[in-house]
Amino acid sequence: MGAGGNGAGAARVAVVTSGPGAAQDADLPLIVAGLRDAGLAAEAVHWDAEHVRWDRFDLALIRSTWDYAGRLEEFLAWADATARVTRLCNPAPVVRWNSDKRYLLDLAARGVPVVPTRFVEPGGPWAEEDLGAGRPVVVKPSVSAGARDTARYEPGQLADAARHVRMLREQGRTAMVQPYLRLVAEGERALVFLGGTFSHAIRKGPLLTEAGVVDNARVAHPGAAPYRPSEAELAVARAAVAAVPGPEGPLFARVDLALDEGREPVVMELELIEPNLFLGMNPRGLDRLVAAVAGAGEAVAGGATA
Ligand SMILES: Nc1ncnc2c1ncn2[C@@H]1O[C@H](COP(=O)(O)OP(=O)(O)O)[C@@H](O)[C@H]1O
Ligand SMILES: [Mg+2]
Incomplete structure (x- = not known):
């Protein structure tokens, strides 16, 4: 001691x-x-x-x-x-x-690239067609951690995806619908900021390895390994941290990024509460x-x- x-x-x-x-x-x-x-x-x-x-x-x-x-x-x-x-x-x-991933809307409004997200409020309008046909999607709750109640669906599983959205709505929860970013197969990046500056990063494997499955016992960071982020990834992560509301920057932050179809980094999650810091x-x-x-x-x- x-x-x-x-x-x-x-x-x-x-x-x-x-x-x-x-x-x-x-x-x-x-x-x-x-x-x-x-x-x-x-x-x-x-x-x-x-x-x-x-x-x-x-x-x-x-x-x-x-x-x-x-x-x-x-x-x-x-x-x-x-x-x-x-x-x-x-x-x-x-x-x-x-604590609610609706903060992604605030990040987007400040020009930070984020995963395109449709939020479906429990009382708001919603139709199965809103899932968009012909593309794989992810359905998850706006308040969650550790990939709970989260699943991806292939285009042939849209009825299951719609059922998932309905279940969240019936529980009074806001559902999120996103395109499934296939490049997570190459790894998600997590960039850690401490005392306001970038400290280190890791890369980890994808979590939603099986389509149509909700598994609340997933390993949160499969295959986590040290990673050196690209300049583009650093720029997006810095922009996300700079967009955190309040007079002082966060003491700690983790920005989780994935690559979109055009290989551009987008924010999947900004963790300011209780992130693993590796x-x-x-x-x-x-x-x-x-x-x-x-x-x-x-x-x-x-x-x-x-
Ligand atoms: N749009 C998406 N495309 C690909 N994978 C996703 C997507 N959304 C979530 N995932 C996977 O599910 C995991 C958990 O989702 P995330 O948004 O990080 O929420 P949380 O960690 O708070 O549960 C991610 O680490 C990622 O592996
Ligand atoms: Mg996460």
């Missing part, structure tokens, strides 16, 4: 996790140890644990709250309440904005995150005791 554990004045950091996160998050122990080595008093805390005094912490770093999508209102209420008594990273309004493959990324947290946490701790 590092020196910071109980040093007076050391910034106190909650690294926020969950039941599923604590069991599976490979970044979590690295981050806690890295922060302690840097002299901060860091501990892992479950977001939904009872009787946590969040005001004990100078900073709460959301890390692996991997059960939030099924408990969204509870989670957003926690984020708002926590942000009132400590510094929450990323900030609560950013968490709220990023720090085990990227020790310098861990150093960057620790430096960013230390800077933010010490600013708060210093301010509080001055």
